[in-house]
Amino acid sequence: MPRSQSGKKRDKVDSEQLTRAVQECVNEGIALREAVRRYGVSKTTLIRHIRSFKNSGADRFTYSANNNVKQVFSKNEEEALTTYLIMAARLHYGLTKVEVRKLAYQYASAKEKRCPDTWNEKKMAGKEWLRQFMKRHSNLSLRKPESTSLARSTAFNRVNVTTFFANYKSVLSRGTFSAENIDETGITTVHVPPRIISPKGVKQVGQMTSGERGQNVTLIAAINALGNAIPPMLIFPRVHFKANMLKGGPVGSIGAANPSGWSNVDLFYKFMQHFANRVKPNIEKPTIILLDNHDSHISISTIDFCKANGIMLVTFHPHTSHKFQPLDRTVFGPLKTYYNKACSEWMLMHPAQPITIYDVAELIGKAFPQAFTPLNIQKGFKVAGLYPFDENIFQDHEFLASYVTDRPLIEKSNSSSDALPPASADGLPSTSSDTSLVSIRTRSVSHHP
Structure with a gap:
């Protein structure tokens, strides 16, 4: 349900009261108006669940929430999308909110999903979809990234880190x-300047500095x-x-x-x-x-x-x-x-x-x-793994950014951690150089392990 402009929220359904109302209306034949008055449920909700219960042919009514009827992606598809966004961020090519919305539309088109008309008009998912998507996946957040140069992304790789720790351990x-x-x-x-309390509606707020x-x-x-x-x-x-x-x-x-x-x-x-x-x-x-x-x-x-x-x-x-x-x-x-x-x-x-x-x-x-x-x-x-000494302090995903260049590493490593993650098979863009249905910012990224 789209967010209300006035801030109103739909009342939560009391599953126990609704179950009793459906059972009495179907099994005992009480009037809808009486069931609504007695159990305090919505008339339209009660009618919808009675119709669904009769069509199911079940012996006993069981309440199940049906608030995702208009959800575009399934749970597994959203998990795949989440995994891709995390991988893109770790590669230092994270996506902005607008880019995520465009990616979601391209993903839905590739999967031949039924999308809202506004998605097709703007060629991107809606703002409300992104808000609800972020709410459903608490492992994602909107953050301002630190500027990381290409030199740093390239130099911090498994070979250089292993070499440093070997020298440090020797000393x-x-x-x-x-x-x-x-x-x-x-x-x-x-x-x-730090954040300050200021009046609402003012587009620009100043704070005194030396120059x-x-x-x-x-x-x-x-x-x-x-x-x-x-x-x-x-x-x-x-x-x-x-x-x-x-x-x-x-x-x-x-x-x-x-x-x-x-x-x-x-x-x-x-x-x-x-x-x-x-x-x-x-x-x-x-x-x-x-x-x-x-x-x-x-x-x-x-x-x-x-x-x-x-x-x-x-x-x-x-x-x-x-x-x-x-x-x-x-x-x-x-x-x-x-x-x-x-x-x-x-x-x-x-x-x-x-x-x-x-x-x-x-x-x-x-x-x-x-x-x-x-x-x-x-x-x-x-x-940093310097004290206590821990040469395995850095995880595999911290070296991923070194693959997003055309520069070869100093030497070939036989470590299994140097292997790239497998290509996605669910329609999302792959993090390898293989052709995929959708690519980050509509371009492919090549990797050279």
């Missing part, structure tokens, strides 16, 4: 180490698998660093300046010295640092310093840090959230004043302890 087997993770993130003076484009301050952080973090390093977009730039920042943090606001070889070397002063690694008590392959991380000066101080560097495969980097997985996200909240509160307390780079350290000082908690840090190492 761990040499002795007892403390696992550390170092990474950078950018903090801007223009924050993202249209902000200045970037780089934060370099280090955490370990036990849930600890050392004070960060802040790199300001200036030629010369001044101590007052760190006013209100996290206790023990250090600062530096670079006109671009980003890290470089010299600044990262300075942070490694800061790291060594805090962690105190040595040849007898070495430590492992997990980090990406940024140019500033693999300079000769840094490598020599790490060798002399008992620091072993283990780098992630390029374009896989979004899965392996603990800071990216569970720490930097909350940091940005708490930082934006602190910026919003600052703007309320300082009307008509913009946030400058001289205020960033203080705002980070409020957000840092809330984001760099032992629980968040430990969770980051766990979900």
Whole structure:
């Protein structure tokens, strides 16, 4: 039944009362009006069920709901459609609401289903069908996807992940180490405003920020698998660093300046010295640092310093840090959230004043302890399979996106997890390169295992 514009809902049928009313009308011959009055059921509903009971030839009436008489797809067909939508999302080619409605119409046409006239007119399923479909399948939801580059989708495959874990396991087997993770993130003076209470009917609602484009301050952080973090390093977009730039920042943090606001070889070397002063690694008590392959991380000066101080560097495969980097997985996200909240509160307390780079350290000082908690840090190492060590942490479906390219893998894997899912035999588009009745966005996608 279509949703009522006035918000009215059809009254639910009391199956017990309806059963008694049908039995008395058929077996005892009481009048319809009397049965309606006595059991409080709808007259038209009672007439329909009495007629159905007589036509069935059954000895005893049994109530069964009949609210899906106009449902286009069967339960199995909807399950097949659901499976396809989940697979498309895991391939990083998920469908929008409009595309799902078009796909449903094409699916119905391929199955020669009887569709509402509006479907045939618009060549897509209706909005109400999609709403009810999503309601029936709770494992589906409307989400805003994260932008994932083709390089990341390609690089995160079973071969590269297996190679990294083999290298990491080899290093761990040499002795007892403390696992550390170092990474950078950018903090801007223009924050993202939170949701606010506003009047209805207004199409555009504004919230005060410092400007249209902000200045970037780089934060370099280090955490370990036990849930600890050392004070960060802040790199300001200036030629010369001044101590007052760190006013209100996290206790023990250090600062530096670079006109671009980003890290470089010299600044990262300075942070490694800061790291060594805090962690105190040595040849007898070495430590492992997990980090990406940024140019500033693999300079000769840094490598020599790490060798002399008992620091072993283990780098992630390029374009896989979004899965392996603990800071990216569970720490930097909350940091940005708490930082934006602190910026919003600052703007309320300082009307008509913009946030400058001289205020960033203080705002980070409020957000840092809330984001760099032992629980968040430990969770980051766990979900990446780094600590506790779990080389099977990533499921097969997480590698599916690497198949949606024409780029071959580095080497052939004999693992059964590299096998593609079988083609669909129910009329839905296949996730392989085989020709199908319907394809994502009316185009086929090829896979090369």
